[in-house]
């Protein structure tokens with residue numbers, strides 16, 4: 001069973017030079033090159049929308065500053081039940 005995504009990436013297709021380094025570097029293979037061309041006449045990278053772990057490898061592989069932005073989901077803090085709060089150390 002696939003694990004839920006832990007983040008996502010956005011790619012500025014007009015900054016992308018279509019080198020494909022991020023596509024090759026992504027461990028879960030959730031990036032691909034689009035069929036369409038951008039303003040540079042290259043096939044820009046695209047996030048499939050699934051399985052990103054927010055590892056950041058694509059960000060460090062990309063030679064174009066600002067082309068890739070990685071977002072990591074922040075897990076919500078567990079709720080403290082009233083009986084647990086009564087035993088919590090005071091600050």
Ligand code: SF4
Pocket residue numbers: 008009025026027028029030031051052053054055056057058059070
């Ligand atoms: S952050 Fe990691 S898992 Fe997500 S797209 Fe980039 S390389 Fe792939």
Ligand code: SF4
Pocket residue numbers: 011015016017018019020021022023044045061062063064067068
């Ligand atoms: S590594 Fe950067 S420039 Fe190369 S395809 Fe991916 S987003 Fe585009």
